[in-house]
Amino acid sequence: MPNDALGTGLILGIESSCDETAAAVVRRGTETLSSVVASQIELHSQFGGVVPELASREHLRNIVPVVRAAIAEAGVSLAELDAVAVTQGPGLAGALLVGITYAKALALGLGKPLIGINHLEGHIHAVLMEHGEALGQGDAPLLALVVSGGHTHLYLARRSGAPESVAWMYRNVGRTVDDAAGEAFDKVAKLLGLGYPGGPWIDRLAPFGDPAAVPFTFSPVKRRGAQARDAPEFLFSFSGIKTAVLRYTQTHGMSEVIERRRPTTHPLRPDPDVVRACVEDGTLDRTTLDLVASFQRAVVGSLLKQTFAAAEVFGARAILVSGGVAANSELRRRFLAEAARCSLPIAFPSFALSTDNAAMIAAAAWPRLLAGELAPEELSATPQLRLG
Ligand code: KG4
Numbered sequence: 001m002p003n004d005a006l007g008t009g010l011i012l013g014i015e016s017s018c019d020e021t022a023a024a025v026v027r028r029g030t031e032t033l034s035s036v037v038a039s040q041i042e043l044h045s046q047f048g049g050v051v052p053e054l055a056s057r058e059h060l061r062n063i064v065p066v067v068r069a070a071i072a073e074a075g076v077s078l079a080e081l082d083a084v085a086v087t088q089g090p091g092l093a094g095a096l097l098v099g100i101t102y103a104k105a106l107a108l109g110l111g112k113p114l115i116g117i118n119h120l121e122g123h124i125h126a127v128l129m130e131h132g133e134a135l136g137q138g139d140a141p142l143l144a145l146v147v148s149g150g151h152t153h154l155y156l157a158r159r160s161g162a163p164e165s166v167a168w169m170y171r172n173v174g175r176t177v178d179d180a181a182g183e184a185f186d187k188v189a190k191l192l193g194l195g196y197p198g199g200p201w202i203d204r205l206a207p208f209g210d211p212a213a214v215p216f217t218f219s220p221v222k223r224r225g226a227q228a229r230d231a232p233e234f235l236f237s238f239s240g241i242k243t244a245v246l247r248y249t250q251t252h253g254m255s256e257v258i259e260r261r262r263p264t265t266h267p268l269r270p271d272p273d274v275v276r277a278c279v280e281d282g283t284l285d286r287t288t289l290d291l292v293a294s295f296q297r298a299v300v301g302s303l304l305k306q307t308f309a310a311a312e313v314f315g316a317r318a319i320l321v322s323g324g325v326a327a328n329s330e331l332r333r334r335f336l337a338e339a340a341r342c343s344l345p346i347a348f349p350s351f352a353l354s355t356d357n358a359a360m361i362a363a364a365a366w367p368r369l370l371a372g373e374l375a376p377e378e379l380s381a382t383p384q385l386r387l388g
């Protein structure tokens, strides 16, 4: 679509790849007029993880009211939209299908273009939409760490050419070979009898423990054969540390204290007052707190080491970090300090845009709309969709 054919610059974004049904209206990829997120955390927390069938059912229940709320909060009419954007993948097939089917029908009914967006590209745009200018311009690529419950990936991101209407291009230069970092936070929290999702719990508890108490180590993950001779790739592995935590709980006789605090005595959110009370009354004992602090120190250390090594190898002009784990306090503190040491600009999304939302989907769609990259009629859910 040529630039001058665009009227309002308004895009309605729809996201339903996992356990959040979200809709947002964003103008020209940067100005968020509304961002509505219906979280299913409460539903899934009783199972200690996302149950795909329940997620699809909830998306079906939520999609209409969430989109209506996003349009109403933005104070616009559907007729004013320039396009509808929707997450195509990666994610849960049934969950993705709800958003895609709805977005397709809406776009068709309104006679508006539809744009399919990769969820991971969305996470990158959560940062670009807020801090694009601070990350500067130039030929050197940006390095993006996308770190969430389902992903731990490093991407080089660049625009080929000056005009605003050129879409972003990505190259995958790092990945986990097993668990995602957020998955490790969730699994470790679960095996320590803490609430779901585990990341926020571990984040709040870590300052009460000694991060040097348990010396976790990561051995370098090696690529084999011909692959290893190709371009450099930065690999992560987080399943070993999860097993090491489990073994530690077994060798230190922690099962009783874990089982005692496991049940539903926890509130759904790791509220700081509740955390402090649990530390004071011993529900959260010293061994657990030290273990949690040491675990977080090690995981953040691994993410930091690989990210800054990749930034150096690829001559990145700046780093951006996105995805649920980008909300982690220790991660932000240590990444900021290291970036300052290396004189590299770095940016994180606001906390609301760190976890899944639809503003990032609408933002990612803007350059694609300008470049005329519309979804084909047969757009369908792509659970294993790759980026770069
Ligand atoms: O991006 P997101 O909402 O969904 C996925 O695409 O996966 O990320 C959710 C993940 C969960 O694993 C959650 O435990 C983690 O992000 N997370 C955190 C924090 N807040 C959320 N991990 C560490 N520290 C946090 N403060």
Ligand code: ZN
Pocket: 119, 123, 148, 323, 324, 355, 356
């Ligand atoms: Zn996500």
